[in-house]
Amino acid sequence: MQTPNNVAIVGSGLVGSLLAMYLLKRGHKVDIYDRREDIRNIKFSGRSINLAVSERGWHALDAIGIGDEVRKIAIPLYRRAIHTLEQPMYFQPYGKEGEAIYSISRGALNKLMIDLAEEAGANFLFDQKVWDVDLPEATLYTGGSDKSDRKANKYDVVFGADGAFSRVRHKMQRRSLFNYSQEFLETGYKELTIPANEDGTHKLDKNSFHIWPRGRFMLIAMPNTDGSFTCTLFLPYHGEVSFDTLNTEESIKAFFETYFPTVIEVIPDLIKDFTEHPTSALLTIKCYPWTYWDKVALIGDAAHAIVPFYGQGMNAGFEDITVLNELMEAHSDNWEAVFKAYETSRKPNADAIAELSYRNFMEMSTKTADASFILRKKIEAKFYTEHPDKWVPLYSRVTFSRKPYAEALDQGDKQRLIMDEVMKMPNIEQLWDSEEVMNKIERLIAE
Amino acid sequence: MQTPNNVAIVGSGLVGSLLAMYLLKRGHKVDIYDRREDIRNIKFSGRSINLAVSERGWHALDAIGIGDEVRKIAIPLYRRAIHTLEQPMYFQPYGKEGEAIYSISRGALNKLMIDLAEEAGANFLFDQKVWDVDLPEATLYTGGSDKSDRKANKYDVVFGADGAFSRVRHKMQRRSLFNYSQEFLETGYKELTIPANEDGTHKLDKNSFHIWPRGRFMLIAMPNTDGSFTCTLFLPYHGEVSFDTLNTEESIKAFFETYFPTVIEVIPDLIKDFTEHPTSALLTIKCYPWTYWDKVALIGDAAHAIVPFYGQGMNAGFEDITVLNELMEAHSDNWEAVFKAYETSRKPNADAIAELSYRNFMEMSTKTADASFILRKKIEAKFYTEHPDKWVPLYSRVTFSRKPYAEALDQGDKQRLIMDEVMKMPNIEQLWDSEEVMNKIERLIAE
Incomplete structure (x- = not known):
């Protein structure tokens, strides 16, 4: 155990609450600031999409011992149910037998996570607007809108887990050499x-x-x-x-x-x-760097907000914590080393899931109802069943594995080119499950 | 002539000053605000790269009748002079006989342009910080740092010509659905x-x-x-x-x-x-939209700051004015129609020159001294001389023509693929100016 640090987390959302539990377990003292009131006391707003917890999310929850608590409010979804205008509803399984994503209401999960973080010893400060952040001093200025009413709260380390419109990032954005983009759909x-x-x-x-x-x-x-x-x-x-x-x-x-x-x-x-x-x-936010010296780090949506079409926003944020925790362990909470390794290793994966999520809108809104797309998925699924070592479908790699997102994006591109070739085969509609097709895929992979 | 409008331009740089002359010619009244003092009274700062005025820039200057004034302080550059460590200095011509880019000191040009705009009737307001902009009201708030000292200056139309760190854009950035990116080299x-x-x-x-x-x-x-x-x-x-x-x-x-x-x-x-x-x-800034209703428009670096490696930053800004002027003419200064057409037509070209400028750093810093690159350029130049209708080199298209940047980027990509093929020919070092090579290029173009 290292010297305990005083850590502030800005944002009491899913990532902020989970991060608190990990930091507390490492012996640090944690204050969590949120500009809003305690969501446990209010009706959650009517502007949220349900969460789909998958492998990366569960891993982060289980590793800190709260997976089973969360499972109580989760419903497994084994398949897509497609409702077209022309034909009866039909199913597309998500993965192999038993593989599922888990539907949870964002409000319900956030309330539970705050309860659990509080039990673990986190000190929540609701209704506390962070007006300014002194990055080199790891100091948060809270209080009234008037500058003279502000209180300086100094910490050893500050995490910005304050979402897509992060106040902490906003402050980092004003430095030179800070790359930033926001792109709306x-x-x-x-x-x-x-x-x-x-x-x-x-x-x-x-x-x-x-x-x-x-x-x-x-x-x-x-x-x-x-x-x-x-x-x-x-x-x-x-x-x-x-x-x-x-x-x-x-x-x-x-x-x-x-x-x-x-x-x-x-x-x-x-x-x-x-x-x-x-x-x-709906917007995608990218930025870099994510950290400032050994003092401040962005995490979750504050570092990489993505569109929701792969169901990976929260899962990616939770995986940030998994990575951060491994690095805290490896570098004994030497924050400078931890932060440098964290942003370097995590950034390519954040960019990859942003790209995959953006592309998936087209897949969901158009292609799930497209005969050629459905045939592709059937061929892929058959090949995957016969050669699970040679072909993990992109969706499965993202959703049911913890392999890096960047690798998934790369593999997905390669697989698409192979399937483009396969779909050009004459009579593919009739031959799709034949040996000939399976052999062709195998040859193309080997090329 | 339309009803004269009261127009404010924020920024008295090159684009702001030239835009003022165009607006004045159309009968509008123009105030130009600048946060800095009058640069005619000070030594220009030691942080500027000389300008390279080329075709697009000259066109905009000549069309308003000030090209010859500017030529007096310009020096034609017909070629690159390459200084390597290993060999004597050598030349690479930029274009055909007589084609040149023109070197001008930024400070000298800006002082001249302010003089010329003032003569044309522009009202310059120096040392005037624009603290806030009310977009729907086209109102600039100037005055002291204290809110109570601020003065509201209402206009019919406001142009943000205030550069890469534009205050006007900053205000537009806070709206939802405003796409924005800043990327530093x-x-x-x-x-x-x-x-x-x-x-x-x-x-x-x-x-x-x-x-x-x-x-x-x-x-x-x-x-x-x-x-x-x-x-x-x-x-x-x-x-x-x-x-x-x-x-x-x-x-x-x-x-x-x-x-x-x-x-x-x-x-x-x-x-x-x-x-x-x-x-x-050095940074690239992209954003969209560039306009707000019929009230506010960004222009020049405020809308599209680029890295300097194609020498097109000012030329692109001046071309914004050329396009805007054509649209004011076409739509009789109906600002809503003008602004919509302006941003729609100009954005793809701004993105293209951003990309070309970014890529050109590699060309300038590495490839100008690379034997294979030099050979490529020689082959291209020979083919261009023999078939000027079939091959305009990318550099020439950007620098010595007013064809859209987006078209140049596109053509450049196609030409690169063709030259990749040509460079694979056996003994290309010996055969480079042979009929065989020229015929191959012709065939590849026709494919």
Whole structure:
């Protein structure tokens, strides 16, 4: 054990709370600041997409001993349930038998994590706005909006776990040689709710990730333990079919009747949800460096906010903690060495999952309903079953393994080129599960 | 002529001053704000790289009738003069006979442009810090640092011509859906000076752009009308040979003795220049949108700051004005229509010149001294001479034409692939100017 340090974490979200538990276990003292009030006392906002915890997330939770607590509020999703306009609903399994992603309401998980961090000894300071950060002094200025009312809170180390619009990063951004980008999608999203049946059961298959792919837009639904589903409508801001044009009760109703006729039956408060819930933006944030001397480090969305289409935002943030913890162990909490190794090793993987997440919007909204895409996935799945040592599908590598994201991106690109070749074979629709096709893939891999 | 508008330009640099002349010619009233004092009254700072005015720049200057005034302080550079360590200095022509880029000191040009804009009727407000911008109201807040001392200056239209660290853009950046990136090179630069001979003549060939390429770093020199050269040393911040390691008189001297032995003779104040001049950063800034309603538009570096390695920063900014002026004419100063068309048409070209400029650092610092690169250029030049309709070299297209940058980037990529093939031909070193090679290029173009 090293000398215990006084550590401040800015942000009491999922990453901030989990990081606190890891730091406490290493003997440090931890204060967590949040500008908002304690979310355990309020109704969680209507602007969040359910979380999909997968391998990287579970690993970080289990390693600190809270995985089983979290499993109690998680529902396994073994497959996608695809709802097209033309044909009956059908399933696409996510991985091999038993492999699943786990749906959890963001609000429920965050409340649980704060409870657990508090039990572990974290000191939460809610309603505390951090107005300024002195980076070389690891000092947070809190208090009133007037400068004279501010209080200086000095620490040994400060973590910025304060999300996509991080205050701590904002301060680092003003230095020279700080690379930064924010890129918005032209698609926004809105939360809707499918309530439970009167007996508390789910209105749709509860072990599926439901998708209604419609090309430039889509609706998804993920189950909650109370029998409800959190739905998310992804839709362009502008254009013929867009949030712009859905500005009256009539237009909203007509939109759902045209594109999601079966959904209307299960969302009784459709118009109310739609008009009252905000339209939220989707963006990718990249920056570098992530750390300042041995004093300050960014983590989670503050360092790398991504779009939600691979379900990896929280998982990537939790994996930051796994990596950081390994490095604290390796470098005995020598923060300068830890921080340098942390940002160097983690940055390429953060960039890779950002790219994969961005690309997956197209896959989810368009290709899941595309015959050629479905055939590809079937061929890949068959080859994977026969040669699990030679082909791990991209989705499985990202979701059901802890192999680096950068490796997954790379492998995925190689696999796409191979499958492009395979799909050019004559009569591939008939021959898809033949020896000939499997042999061709094997040859292409060997090339 | 439309109803005259009250227009504010923030920034009295090259783009701001030229834009003022164009707006005044269209009958508008123009105030130009600058946070700094009038540069006509001060010595220009020691942190600037000489400008290279080329076709796009001259077009914008000539169209408003000031090209000839500017030519008086410009020196034509017909070629690169390459100074390697191993061999005697040699030349690479930039284009065809008579084609040149024009070296001008940034300070001298800016002073002249302010004079000319003032003569044309622009109202310059120096030492006026713009603290805040109300975008929907096109209002600039100037005055003291205290909010109560601020004065609201309302306009019909505001242009942000306030450079890479634009205050106007900073305000737009805080809106949702504003895409933004800033990316620094790991190479910085420092200005040095080769003074004139005692008789006022130049110490080096004055009609050349001088380069001392050294791989990861390089020195360049561009002539001024007073007989001096403005030199720029581009060098990494960190690493074995870097600004980090040049921290004593001895290390600076040793560095120049090792890598630039002939330069020492012509820079008498080397140590003084080196230690007194700041080390400046090189960065690329991209953002979008560039405009806000019919009220505010970014232009020049404020919209698209680029690294200096293609000599196109100012030329690109001036071309923004050319495009804007065409659109004001086409849309009769309907600002909403003008701004929408301006940002849509200009953005892909700004991105393209950013990319080309970034890539050109490698070309200048490494490849200009590389035998295979020189051979490539010779083959390209020969083919261009024989088939000027089929092959405009990338450098010529960017520098000596007004064809869109995006087209140049695209063509350049195609040409590189063709030349990659040509360079694989056996005995290309001997055969380079043969019919066989020329025919092969023709065939590859036709494919």
